[in-house]
Amino acid sequence: MLFEDPVFASRMLTLLTLTFHIIYATIGVGVPLMIMIAQWIGIRKNDMHYILMARRWARGFVVTVAVGVVTGTIIGLQLSLLWPNFMELAGNIIALPLFMEVFAFFFEAIFLGIYVYTWDRFDDQRKHFLLLIPVALGATASAFFITVVNSFMNAPAGFDFVDGQLVHANPIAAMFTAAMPTKVSHVIVTAYMASAFLLAAIAAFKLWKGSSHEYHKKSLYLMMKVGFIFSVAAALIGDFSGKYVAEYQPEKLAAFEWHFETEEGAPLLLYGALDEENQETKYAIHIPFALSILAHGNPMAEVTGLNEFPQEETPPLVVHYFFDTMVTIGVFMMALSFIYWFGIKLGWSFVRASWYRLLIVIGGPLTFLAIEAGWWTAEVGRQPWILRGIMTVDQAATSSDYVGWMFILFLILYIVLGAGTVFVLRRIFKNNPIEKDLEKYNKGGDPA
Amino acid sequence: MMLELIGISVLWLFLFGYIIVGSIDYGAGFFNAYSIITGKEHILSKIIQRYLSPVWEVTNVFFVFFFVGIVGFFPQTAYYFGTVFLVPGSIALILLGVRGAYYAFETYGSRGHKGYAFMYGLSGLLFPASLSIVLTISEGGFVYIEEGNPKLDYQALFASPLTWAIVVLSIIAVLYISAVFLTWYANKTGDQTATALFRKYALIWAIPLILTASGIVYELSSHNPPHYERIFNLWWMFAISLILWIVTVWLIWHKKRYDVAVWLMIFQFAFAFFGYGAAHYPYLLYPYLTINEGFTNQAMAISLIVAFILGLSLLLPSLYLIFKLFLFNEDYVRGRKEKE
Numbered sequence: 005m006l007f008e009d010p011v012f013a014s015r016m017l018t019l020l021t022l023t024f025h026i027i028y029a030t031i032g033v034g035v036p037l038m039i040m041i042a043q044w045i046g047i048r049k050n051d052m053h054y055i056l057m058a059r060r061w062a063r064g065f066v067v068t069v070a071v072g073v074v075t076g077t078i079i080g081l082q083l084s085l086l087w088p089n090f091m092e093l094a095g096n097i098i099a100l101p102l103f104m105e106v107f108a109f110f111f112e113a114i115f116l117g118i119y120v121y122t123w124d125r126f127d128d129q130r131k132h133f134l135l136l137i138p139v140a141l142g143a144t145a146s147a148f149f150i151t152v153v154n155s156f157m158n159a160p161a162g163f164d165f166v167d168g169q170l171v172h173a174n175p176i177a178a179m180f181t182a183a184m185p186t187k188v189s190h191v192i193v194t195a196y197m198a199s200a201f202l203l204a205a206i207a208a209f210k211l212w213k214g215s216s217h218e219y220h221k222k223s224l225y226l227m228m229k230v231g232f233i234f235s236v237a238a239a240l241i242g243d244f245s246g247k248y249v250a251e252y253q254p255e256k257l258a259a260f261e262w263h264f265e266t267e268e269g270a271p272l273l274l275y276g277a278l279d280e281e282n283q284e285t286k287y288a289i290h291i292p293f294a295l296s297i298l299a300h301g302n303p304m305a306e307v308t309g310l311n312e313f314p315q316e317e318t319p320p321l322v323v324h325y326f327f328d329t330m331v332t333i334g335v336f337m338m339a340l341s342f343i344y345w346f347g348i349k350l351g352w353s354f355v356r357a358s359w360y361r362l363l364i365v366i367g368g369p370l371t372f373l374a375i376e377a378g379w380w381t382a383e384v385g386r387q388p389w390i391l392r393g394i395m396t397v398d399q400a401a402t403s404s405d406y407v408g409w410m411f412i413l414f415l416i417l418y419i420v421l422g423a424g425t426v427f428v429l430r431r432i433f434k435n436n437p438i439e440k441d442l443e444k445y446n447k448g449g450d451p452a
Numbered sequence: 453m454m455l456e457l458i459g460i461s462v463l464w465l466f467l468f469g470y471i472i473v474g475s476i477d478y479g480a481g482f483f484n485a486y487s488i489i490t491g492k493e494h495i496l497s498k499i500i501q502r503y504l505s506p507v508w509e510v511t512n513v514f515f516v517f518f519f520v521g522i523v524g525f526f527p528q529t530a531y532y533f534g535t536v537f538l539v540p541g542s543i544a545l546i547l548l549g550v551r552g553a554y555y556a557f558e559t560y561g562s563r564g565h566k567g568y569a570f571m572y573g574l575s576g577l578l579f580p581a582s583l584s585i586v587l588t589i590s591e592g593g594f595v596y597i598e599e600g601n602p603k604l605d606y607q608a609l610f611a612s613p614l615t616w617a618i619v620v621l622s623i624i625a626v627l628y629i630s631a632v633f634l635t636w637y638a639n640k641t642g643d644q645t646a647t648a649l650f651r652k653y654a655l656i657w658a659i660p661l662i663l664t665a666s667g668i669v670y671e672l673s674s675h676n677p678p679h680y681e682r683i684f685n686l687w688w689m690f691a692i693s694l695i696l697w698i699v700t701v702w703l704i705w706h707k708k709r710y711d712v713a714v715w716l717m718i719f720q721f722a723f724a725f726f727g728y729g730a731a732h733y734p735y736l737l738y739p740y741l742t743i744n745e746g747f748t749n750q751a752m753a754i755s756l757i758v759a760f761i762l763g764l765s766l767l768l769p770s771l772y773l774i775f776k777l778f779l780f781n782e783d784y785v786r787g788r789k790e791k792e
Contacts, residue, residue, distance in 0.1 A: 070556030078545045088534030095527025107763035113509040114770040175755040403601040404538040
């Protein structure tokens with residue numbers, strides 16, 4: 005039968021659910037901030053285009069939230085269903101941030117409901133803006149708490165093992181692990197970045213299709229600016245993350261970089277293909293000293309190689325491709341948005357050209373690919389551990405025989421949910437183009 | 453000892469909250485679908501949509517709160533229930549997925565779509581039924597330990613009348629709770645036709661509700677005698693519950709004070725639910741796991757309770773706000789627009 009090994013099947017099902025959920029979760033964390041920014045600018049400039057922008061984004065956002073809530077509930081329960089031994093142990097140490105995440109989510113859910121259903125009840129847009137603050141705060145807080153849990157899995161802390169028994173549990177120390185600052189900030193900032201580039205891609209798509217409405221131009225310019233700022237932040241924090249990994253999880257960094265021998269002045273490998281048996285890389289671009297700089301901020305620093313670690317504790321080498329994908333897309337989007345911003349300011353005509361807009365359109369999905377690649381880098385790079393240094397995934401998985409079947413069921417569900425989201429979102433915006441919304445708004449009606 | 457009791461009480465309270473708000477939600481989804489299919493859509497849908505739209509997400513969080521909380525307070529439940537609950541749990545999750553998605557697709561995509569509404573109503577009814585299996589499992593007799601791992605005996609589970617009695621009860625309870633609530637809500641909107649229809653549904657489901665509930669107690673007498681005995685010792689709680697049920701039905705029958713009826717209905721379920729929970733004490737999974745064995749360490753318990761109090765102080769005002777704006781707002785309920 006398919007996936008006879010429950011451990012492998014559990015890994016695949018978790019991978020499937022998280023990969024799907026992360027798309028919606030990223031939108032869920034980032035878009036509320038963008039709605040808030042648009043609403044704020046609309047109030048400041050007294051420009052209804054931005055107010056409508058907030059309104060239209062929110063309308064699409066609720067559809068993704070609905071699916072995000074569902075997939076989030078699924079992964080929440082699947083943790084216990086697929087990894088019962090892990091949750092039993094982790095429940096003792098890391099339940100606190102999980103619990104707080106639910107409160108953050110509660111808070112967000114309440115105010116999102118109020119925000120969406122009170123559009124026509126407030127004349128004063130500033131009141132309506134106030135409702136967005138708890139939504140954005142709640143969204144970011146839930147990302148914060150859930151990433152705290154993930155950080156703990158990478159760098160367990162806050163307890164001692166004495167004779168196989170867990171003692172001295174300290175829930176607060178378990179939250180503030182070494183991995184926490186870089187991980188949490190990278191996740192939050194890249195979610196903002198990805199959401200901005202997604203909304204920019206939608207605006208660019210409209211312009212590319214031939215619309216020349218002011219609304220889309222404003223939306224594109226605003227989101228490219230916001231996206232650029234967050235992509236710079238993402239790159240900076242990414243660099244700190246590299247230094248963290250070098251210090252605390254050197255086998256992970258070595259796997260990212262196919263760095264086998266410990267050496268000083270280590271080069272960085274870009275792209276390439278690996279011949280696993282001979283540990284030889286082909287077609288790779290070598291950047292001298294760059295890995296030492298990335299890892300320790302010093303071109304001559306020593307970087308530990310993979311050969312220093314026992315074979316059964318080294319991560320799969322495929323993570324190199326994920327890592328390169330993430331970094332390449334990140335740098336590409338940073339450059340694309342920077343050139344666009346300057347281009348508009350200085351009046352360069354090519355940034356308004358059709359081909360440049362097409363690049364921005366492609367940039368939206370690409371950024372989400374980078375988010376996925378980043379998660380695969382971090383999570384596959386943690387193999388074989390579920391709790392680094394403490395519990396392997398083999399020890400954590402369920403002993404149930406039916407995981408393979410569940411994988412098929414969930415795969416079908418996600419295909420339906422994914423296709424449904426695209427279908428419904430397209431319908432909503434096809435039936436309500438901005439021109440129609442503006443007309444309704446000008447007549448004093450509710451543009452819903 | 454104190455902390456365990458606080459922990460389980462908090463969780464039981466939230467599970468109860470979920471059962472009430474969830475039932476209203478699931479039943480409403482079913483009535484919505486039923487009304488569309490039978491062509492009574494014009495009577496019911498508007499009222500249901502107006503109530504459901506702003507609160508469905510909040511309802512879902514009650515559920516998440518419960519299962520995150522139980523793993524937090526009683527980590528060993530993850531080990532026992534996680535392993536045996538894989539298949540029923542996954543099916544419940546898929547139903548939840550179908551339901552959530554079709555809700556979004558119907559509400560924000562194409563209102564009144566028959567297929568969406570049907571899927572939404574059906575999955576909403578089956579979801580609590582599939583979850584209620586966990587109550588059967590916790591009664592013991594369906595889980596055995598093999599090579600040190602708990603396993604679920606599917607054959608015994610599906611052959612047991614107790615399983616089906618609990619499943620049927622959960623479906624009937626959903627329809628009854630929802631109908632009583634919606635009778636009151638429809639009456640508030642001033643819509644007499646809808647009120648009459650929901651009142652009819654409430655009365656239809658009242659009798660089967662009590663029959664199945666008594667049936668379960670009877671089943672327990674042979675399936676889990678110690679539990680039955682503890683239920684018997686707490687007979688007064690179930691007696692109060694029965695009286696409250698009688699008064700509720702009487703009020704609805706005589707079309708009097710629907711608001712009081714809703715509260716009595718809530719307390720009726722509260723007495724039955726807490727009576728059942730107290731009788732189940734001290735077992736989480738009979739006979740393998742008790743509350744005392746499965747409890748988390750002292751430090752985590754205290755920090756969870758602190759987080760819970762802080763969380764509630766944020767949550768209660770927000771919940772009050774959403775109720776004030778939607779449920780108890782005359783203008784919103786009656787579908788009038790209001791400018792503030």
